[in-house]
Amino acid sequence: MKNRIIGILSVLATLLLEYGCVKDNKFASTPQGNFEALWTILDHNYCFFDLKKETFNLDWDSVYVQYKAQIHPDMTERELFDVLGSMVNELRDGHVNLITPFATSFYDSFYMDYEPNFSHDFLARSERYLAKDCYSTGGMCYKIFPDGIGYIYYGDFSNVLSDRQIMEILHYFKDCHSLIIDIRGNGGGNGDFAKTLPGFFTDKETLVGYIRHKTGPGRNDFSESQSITVKPFNGTGVWLRPVVVLTNRECFSAANDFANNMRYMPYTTLIGQPTGGGGGFPFTKELPNGWEIRLSTAPTFDREMNPVEQGISPKILVKTGTEDYITHGVDNIIEYARSVLFAAYLLGYE
């Protein structure tokens, strides 16, 4: 009996030792440890290495060597942030951010290296656009132009509207023959909304793209592609008339997805400049010192299986700029869209 009890206690002790410990991060909370942790997290989870190599000739292993040489044990937190922030910007991805209590790194060249083709300040101050006869709800500003075209400016998908709000807006446009949705300057927000809002503009379920996710730490460990479809709101859709979506390089992430999804809706055309991309859904991970790294882990594709990470080109490329605003008092992209829609109206939507 005594031996049995000792045997049972031994087994229990082994179990408790085996499972009673929670291991902490395998990297130390030192500049070197945090560097190694960051590089490894990105190496195991980032989803666009092949695309970035193809587009920018990025070699992630060379990045390791290059930045490891800049790490030394007595560097300050801000010095470490500067080095690590530069390293993550090598990925040229606006979804990759190093988040610390004192600063957040952000790659903004996807739009800063291009002409803005948009001025919210101009639109907000111009009576021709948003300064007069304009309503605002849930982050959407909307009005009806004299030529019978409804206009919506939606600059941030973090402001999510309810179905009722959208229905109220579309009801206000009931006598309009067509609609402009201006998402220039929209840096994204809620990805759900990029999928549900297009459902108001179609009467049938439509394939708009695919998504994959990482299935392991290998750089090419991906799941099978899963289809993304847009379902018509209430089964029938609401607005089945011409729609133009205006885009520029600042359209990123959920706004990029929205542009992609909308271009497959019937009666919809994209006009303006290419979007900024951001086609990878971001995950958040942590470094040993508590800093967070947000990174793209799940790539999305259009329905031809082209990655949308680098942006989407509109059907009609149109530019606008300071000269249009100051000299003519117009936004050339909006005016072009109005002319196209009005001509289509006169021609019976041909």
Next chain:
Amino acid sequence: MLSVLPVAAERSVDTVMELPVNADRWNSKATFRTQTSTSLGAGQVRLLDQYLSDNMYQGVAINFNREITLGLKRHSNMWSYFYYSLTYAPTYDYSKSSITHYLMFHFDYTHYFKCFQNARFSILAGPGVYFDFGGLYKPSNSNNPAQLKSNLSLSASLQASYRFRIKNYPMSLRYNMNIAMLGVMFAPDYGMLYYEWFMLDQDRYAGSFAWWGNSWAMIHKFSIDFYTSRKVQLRLSYTAGFDGYSMNDLESRLNSHIISLGIILRRAYLAVQK
């Protein structure tokens, strides 16, 4: 025919009488014997969940738990044992810069058989069901903000108790171990997005077969019961819970250490023969 009634319904049914009981020995006429312990506790939770973070989080936990032991005179070698608990803990990483909320409901049922018994010492063992449902929520994460924790398994349990007296006060020491053996659990794929689950309705990666090769879930309870009156005793207990899995290149460990103080109510019931 003997009407076998669920514990929760006993008091409201006319055919069941409540009988006075002795603290040490249950009334020999009793047909049902129940012992109910209700406790509040506090302790520590330590967790690592690589879906959310590679860092360990820990925090102070609060806990409510209840144990019910039900015996039948007809089957004096068998007991039904129910245990459920609810634990919440706000946990922080080493830098205290980030919070992860931990909330877990646990239920287990065991059908105990007497393996050994003498005047002071008894050992019970038996099969049962082990159920966990809860989760972790890390508000600062983007598309991986939460981790559902769910486990439904067949389990094996062992209970050893030892009765003794200090002066004239009867007491009992008890150790109870419950280990999940085989079942199903929720485990996300390595980089699976919540967007995929909730917006694309793609949940085929969610369920996993759980066994000792890829996961573990066990509870160890040590308790000491103090006699205070004929019907009421106090129970001071330490409960250690160890849950974890290692699959899909992700590791998860949830350890809790709870000290709780509760009241034990012992009842015996006579079910009237019809």
